[in-house]
Amino acid sequence: xxxxxxxxxxxxxxxxxxxxxxxxxxxxxxxxxxxxxxxxxxxxxxxxxxxxxxxxxxxxxxxx
Amino acid sequence: xxxxxxxxxxxxxxxxxxxxxxxxxxxxxxxxxxxxxxxxxxxxxxxxxxxxxxxxxxxxxxxxxxxxxxxxxxxxxxxxxxxxxxxxxxxxxxxxxxxxxxxxxxxxxxxxxxxxxxxxxxxxxxxxxxxxxxxxxxxxxxxxxxxxxxxxxxxxxxxxxxxxxxxxxxxxxxxxxxxxxxxxxxxxxxxxxxxxxxxxxxxxxxxxxxxxxxxxxxxxxxxxxxxxxxxxxxxxxxxxxxxxxxxxxxxxxxxxxxxxxxxxxxxxxxxxxxxxxxxxxxxxxxxxxxxxxxxxxxxxxxxxxxxxxxxxxxxxxxxxxxxxxxxxxxxxxxxxxxxxxxxxxxxxxxxxxxxxxxxxxxxxxxxxxxxxxxxxxxxxxxxxxxxxxxxxxxxxxxxxxxx
Numbered sequence: 464x465x466x467x468x469x470x471x472x473x474x475x476x477x478x479x480x481x482x483x484x485x486x487x488x489x490x491x492x493x494x495x496x497x498x499x500x501x502x503x504x505x506x507x508x509x510x511x512x513x514x515x516x517x518x519x520x521x522x523x524x525x526x527x
Numbered sequence: 528x529x530x531x532x533x534x535x536x537x538x539x540x541x542x543x544x545x546x547x548x549x550x551x552x553x554x555x556x557x558x559x560x561x562x563x564x565x566x567x568x569x570x571x572x573x574x575x576x577x578x579x580x581x582x583x584x585x586x587x588x589x590x591x592x593x594x595x596x597x598x599x600x601x602x603x604x605x606x607x608x609x610x611x612x613x614x615x616x617x618x619x620x621x622x623x624x625x626x627x628x629x630x631x632x633x634x635x636x637x638x639x640x641x642x643x644x645x646x647x648x649x650x651x652x653x654x655x656x657x658x659x660x661x662x663x664x665x666x667x668x669x670x671x672x673x674x675x676x677x678x679x680x681x682x683x684x685x686x687x688x689x690x691x692x693x694x695x696x697x698x699x700x701x702x703x704x705x706x707x708x709x710x711x712x713x714x715x716x717x718x719x720x721x722x723x724x725x726x727x728x729x730x731x732x733x734x735x736x737x738x739x740x741x742x743x744x745x746x747x748x749x750x751x752x753x754x755x756x757x758x759x760x761x762x763x764x765x766x767x768x769x770x771x772x773x774x775x776x777x778x779x780x781x782x783x784x785x786x787x788x789x790x791x792x793x794x795x796x797x798x799x800x801x802x803x804x805x806x807x808x809x810x811x812x813x814x815x816x817x818x819x820x821x822x823x824x825x826x827x828x829x830x831x832x833x834x835x836x837x838x839x840x841x842x843x844x845x846x847x848x849x850x851x852x853x854x855x856x857x858x859x860x861x862x863x864x865x866x867x868x869x870x871x872x873x874x875x876x877x878x879x880x881x882x883x884x885x886x887x888x889x890x891x892x893x894x895x896x897x898x899x900x901x902x903x904x905x906x907x908x909x910x911x912x913x914x915x916x917x918x919x920x921x922x923x924x925x926x927x928x929x930x
Contacts, residue, residue: 474627474631474874474876475627475628475631475632475634475635475878476870476876476877476878476880477634477635477636477880477881480635480636480637481636481865481881482865488637489631489635489636489637490632491632491635491637492632492743493628493631493632494628494631494632494633494634494635495631513865516866517865517866519586519870519871519872519873519874519876520586520873520874520876521586
């Protein structure tokens, strides 16, 4: 699983951090989402999927 | 309860069902495609009533927020007027992103969680005071209104000595009983106060939102003007005060009317987060939905929404969509409906949602446990609801308990 975040589209709502706190965080200076790991383990799959669905700006892309 | 679709935008709730959205949405959701209805303010608008319609279109950059929020029902400005400087809810595209980017750092999950201790102390001290005084009390005046207001004061960096003045103005500002003149006076007084506060923060920056916002603006390509700072501050105040206050009052009433759900929540602290999301979904207090304007032709399903037409994203209706939330008209504190629409969707999704979550989670963790036998002090039928306000809630909530 490879995750990319479109930083331009991200609106800093923080939904991904709630859904998958071990994978996503927010930058301190502008709240934009950042990855804590680019290759999360399989156990994070469901949480990452939820993060992508919850994102109000559809800024998270997942590739197998 | 029958649900019929007429040609008029739904604004009336069924008698005896104060927690359900206005009558008519179920029929709209069942219909194929979009329905165009006439709205009280004299405009016709396509109503996005299903969960998917709301999500699909609120994320479409061809829709403008210039008419936000509920001008199709509660008219407070000319529909196609330019957004006032600093009015983040009315702006689109880069003008909106500029303000949003300057603010988001202040509302991150981490920063809001750091406020949790302050929020919990505030709640405990208000509960101490209520318990010492004894019932009956109006939970709205004594608890639901002051807590979010004081949290905003803390965030903005309003000095303690000024908080009472600030609070009394903000209560008038969001009151449904205040006359237009009273509301205007409150806006003028608050604007004047905030202008002074901004000047003070410019001269002597402190560790608060306003100081950091000024600094972040100054470091950007286009510093924030005084008018922008005042409008942003008042927007944060209204958005953060009224909504949370209404959620505290209305959730408490809805839980008191569903005692087994209240007991489930009270007996299992691990359900607090789920219960907050469920009450946000179930109550969806932005009661008329979000008004949007098509800036160009948009093909959606079999329809063409023409440039210049209006749309309303009915958040409350999408949140009762059975295809997404089975048994949607029932409260289930275990449901954890993480993808609900109560905070909106798209680029304008509520910037203060993580703050609202912390406030509501702390209230849900404490209020019902500190006062386990909380009950209404008047018959349910006597509770008055804010039927004509943008954010739905109870006017007052007289409660009592056994000492």
